[in-house]
Amino acid sequence: MPTSKEAPSDADTISHKLMSRAGLIDKTSSGVYTYLPAGYRVLRKVEDIVRKEMNRTGAIEILMPALQPANLWKESGRLDKMGEEMIRFTDRHKRLMLFGPTHEEVVTDIVRKNYNSWKQLPVILYQIQTKFRDEMRPRFGIVRSREFLMKDAYSFEMNEEGLDISYGKMKEAYKNIFSGCGLDFSIQQADSGVIGGKFSEEFVAKGECPELEVGHIFKLGTQYSESMKAFFVDRNGEEKPFIMGCYGIGVSRIVAAAIEGNYDEKGIIWPVSIAPFKVIVIPANTENSQMLETAEKLYKSFTDSNIEVLLDDRNESAGSKFADADLCGIPLWVIVGRKITEGKAEIRIRRGRKSEDVETGRVIEWVSDFLNR
Amino acid sequence: MPTSKEAPSDADTISHKLMSRAGLIDKTSSGVYTYLPAGYRVLRKVEDIVRKEMNRTGAIEILMPALQPANLWKESGRLDKMGEEMIRFTDRHKRLMLFGPTHEEVVTDIVRKNYNSWKQLPVILYQIQTKFRDEMRPRFGIVRSREFLMKDAYSFEMNEEGLDISYGKMKEAYKNIFSGCGLDFSIQQADSGVIGGKFSEEFVAKGECPELEVGHIFKLGTQYSESMKAFFVDRNGEEKPFIMGCYGIGVSRIVAAAIEGNYDEKGIIWPVSIAPFKVIVIPANTENSQMLETAEKLYKSFTDSNIEVLLDDRNESAGSKFADADLCGIPLWVIVGRKITEGKAEIRIRRGRKSEDVETGRVIEWVSDFLNR
Numbered sequence: 001m002p003t004s005k006e007a008p009s010d011a012d013t014i015s016h017k018l019m020s021r022a023g024l025i026d027k028t029s030s031g032v033y034t035y036l037p038a039g040y041r042v043l044r045k046v047e048d049i050v051r052k053e054m055n056r057t058g059a060i061e062i063l064m065p066a067l068q069p070a071n072l073w074k075e076s077g078r079l080d081k082m083g084e085e086m087i088r089f090t091d092r093h094k095r096l097m098l099f100g101p102t103h104e105e106v107v108t109d110i111v112r113k114n115y116n117s118w119k120q121l122p123v124i125l126y127q128i129q130t131k132f133r134d135e136m137r138p139r140f141g142i143v144r145s146r147e148f149l150m151k152d153a154y155s156f157e158m159n160e161e162g163l164d165i166s167y168g169k170m171k172e173a174y175k176n177i178f179s180g181c182g183l184d185f186s187i188q189q190a191d192s193g194v195i196g197g198k199f200s201e202e203f204v205a206k207g208e209c210p211e212l213e214v215g216h217i218f219k220l221g222t223q224y225s226e227s228m229k230a231f232f233v234d235r236n237g238e239e240k241p242f243i244m245g246c247y248g249i250g251v252s253r254i255v256a257a258a259i260e261g262n263y264d265e266k267g268i269i270w271p272v273s274i275a276p277f278k279v280i281v282i283p284a285n286t287e288n289s290q291m292l293e294t295a296e297k298l299y300k301s302f303t304d305s306n307i308e309v310l311l312d313d314r315n316e317s318a319g320s321k322f323a324d325a326d327l328c329g330i331p332l333w334v335i336v337g338r339k340i341t342e343g344k345a346e347i348r349i350r351r352g353r354k355s356e357d358v359e360t361g362r363v364i365e366w367v368s369d370f371l372n373r
Numbered sequence: 374m375p376t377s378k379e380a381p382s383d384a385d386t387i388s389h390k391l392m393s394r395a396g397l398i399d400k401t402s403s404g405v406y407t408y409l410p411a412g413y414r415v416l417r418k419v420e421d422i423v424r425k426e427m428n429r430t431g432a433i434e435i436l437m438p439a440l441q442p443a444n445l446w447k448e449s450g451r452l453d454k455m456g457e458e459m460i461r462f463t464d465r466h467k468r469l470m471l472f473g474p475t476h477e478e479v480v481t482d483i484v485r486k487n488y489n490s491w492k493q494l495p496v497i498l499y500q501i502q503t504k505f506r507d508e509m510r511p512r513f514g515i516v517r518s519r520e521f522l523m524k525d526a527y528s529f530e531m532n533e534e535g536l537d538i539s540y541g542k543m544k545e546a547y548k549n550i551f552s553g554c555g556l557d558f559s560i561q562q563a564d565s566g567v568i569g570g571k572f573s574e575e576f577v578a579k580g581e582c583p584e585l586e587v588g589h590i591f592k593l594g595t596q597y598s599e600s601m602k603a604f605f606v607d608r609n610g611e612e613k614p615f616i617m618g619c620y621g622i623g624v625s626r627i628v629a630a631a632i633e634g635n636y637d638e639k640g641i642i643w644p645v646s647i648a649p650f651k652v653i654v655i656p657a658n659t660e661n662s663q664m665l666e667t668a669e670k671l672y673k674s675f676t677d678s679n680i681e682v683l684l685d686d687r688n689e690s691a692g693s694k695f696a697d698a699d700l701c702g703i704p705l706w707v708i709v710g711r712k713i714t715e716g717k718a719e720i721r722i723r724r725g726r727k728s729e730d731v732e733t734g735r736v737i738e739w740v741s742d743f744l745n746r
Binding site: 037060061062089132 | 375396399401402403405406407408409410412413416433434435436437438439440441442444445457458460461462464465466468470479482483486487488503505507508509519520
């Protein structure tokens with residue numbers, strides 16, 4: 001976690017500044033970032049929350065290719081509608097290929113080949129996958145970037161009532177996901193844009209960042225199934241186009257949105273659910289062998305108890321270590337300082353900055369109770 | 374799991390045939406595949422085995438961008454060495470970008486910006502990430518495809534001894550990974566090709582597929598750190614280039630290799646560790662309510678015991694359900710058939726096709742014992 005006191009000069013939002021300063025991301029090129037170890041841990045936690053809620057709706061996970069043949073987009077009629085932000089290239093065999101910003105065409109192709117009866121419906125397929133977009137003006141760090149992680153889900157139904165049910169399930173799942181990641185959000189009726197369809201709503205996270213849509217759900221109807229001839233046989237033996245919905249979440253955007261809604265002047269205040277580590281153990285002075293050894297023992301006990309923990313055993317001043325712990329937003333700190341002579345460590349809660357002296361033998365129990373609450 | 378009796382006409386290896394027939398993958402375009410639900414489950418299991426072994430070596434997970442600026446490749450001198458299989462495009466601001474087939478340049482850039490002292494070494498960074506390659510002749514299904522999942526790791530050391538240690542750790546981890554995924558493999562000294570460096574070994578899985586390299590590890594030395602000016606300060610205060618190693622695994626290739634080494638004339642025989650489901654419950658006749666209800670109860674008990682289970686409650690003949698279970702390679706079958714009148718189900722082991730009649734009340738225990746062995 002390479003921290004720094006200064007944010008890069010192009011950092012234009014609080015989340016961009018804090019993600020850079022806390023060593024969560026590293027810029028490779030304009031709008032192109034690496035997730036460093038702590039940033040990657042947060043991303044995975046968000047991904048796992050998304051996956052859990054998707055699975056609860058009965059949606060099934062697959063993995064579609066980012067690389068798509070332009071042919072499919074000709075079928076749907078979307079090829080000419082897409083702007084320059086869609087990355088296209090001609091392959092070695094002179095076929096036009098593209099990096100798909102969404103997957104309505106690919107998933108409709110899968111369903112028309114593999115599903116043909118009302119008995120197999122409804123089906124909801126989803127994936128968590130990297131998307132590419134050649135943004136005119138990449139901004140706000142990972143928020144408007146050229147490479148990002150998305151969850152996209154697609155539902156296929158035999159009638160409008162089915163679509164309403166799946167759409168409702170997804171909307172509930174989205175509420176659980178965004179609340180679960182510590183976001184304060186609102187739901188707004190929205191323009192369906194190039195995705196199409198007749199009704200859509202977007203989930204907007206509160207914060208300073210002017211961009212921050214984190215989710216968008218669409219009732220598509222038969223736009224793709226009709227143009228791509230994706231039909232099933234209904235109860236009466238008649239051929240009908242599938243009734244579709246699609247449901248997107250900006251998985252990497254949630255990371256930035258969570259920071260926009262959870263920080264103070266000292267740094268990030270991670271919601272416990274997505275914190276890269278739950279606890280940091282800080283020996284106030286590593287040259288004091290009692291402090292260092294106690295800290296190391298506590299670190300091992302946390303590890304043995306499967307509680308994600310960091311040990312800050314750098315030979316730095318307590319003040320500078322506290323400043324880093326503040327910046328990185330670890331929810332619970334266990335400070336092993338002077339009171340160790342009385343057998344006590346200080347537990348500090350990052351959110352609200354409350355402190356409590358706890359006997360070292362009771363630290364793990366105290367923390368476990370806190371995390372289970 | 375949309376199964377079929379026929380393999381696609383372009384399927385040229387047993388793994389390609391069986392992955393298509395068992396509904397693990399769906400072809401979107403030449404060399405471009407979707408992982409369908411069961412295929413995706415296998416891929417994730419392989420990924421988790423790779424991740425666990427990487428973490429055990431002390432390597433730290435990050436996520437680098439697939440999108441890379443050509444500038445970095447000019448610095449390393451590799452831009453002109455790469456052939457047409459590297460996908461390049463000019464972005465909206467006329468900058469040359471590429472989809473990185475490997476990440477030596479990006480990771481060296483990260484390390485030169487964030488590490489500068491021998492005290493921070495060694496460091497091993499790794500990622501599990503989708504790679505793209507515009508293959509001249511995509512073949513063998515997911516083996517020589519245009520989009521695939523790789524694990525790539527990079528080690529940075531202060532001296533050659535350090536490199537030897539990290540290289541040795543990686544080699545051990547690779548053995549554990551391939552054995553853990555049920556592969557029979559050999560290790561061969563190899564040509565380092567366009568990656569460079571002075572010594573490399575490749576891991577070759579046994580099977581009919583003429584391609585099937587599943588891993589390749591390299592002692593790179595200072596080739597990238599010197600050309601890209603990635604230096605650290607050593608114990609004596611002198612600036613030195615990092616000594617590097619790099620270590621790749623074809624994560625998606627492991628899936629195909631596992632099939633090449635584990636099948637019979639009826640279908641796949643999944644190693645238990647990477648099977649999409651551990652158990653399938655098959656009511657021989659779904660119109661017999663005692664069979665169906667017992668099967669449903671067993672299915673629920675497995676789910677409650679966190680044992681990954683499928684229920685084949687299709688109204689098909691027992692024979693055709695057995696054929697699908699054989700094809701899909703589920704390790705353990707629980708068949709609820711005629712002996713249900715005596716309170717017994719049949720447990721069949723896919724590998725070796727041994728059978729045993731077990732009282733329905735003891736089925737979960739029997740299976741748990743088998744899986745824990």
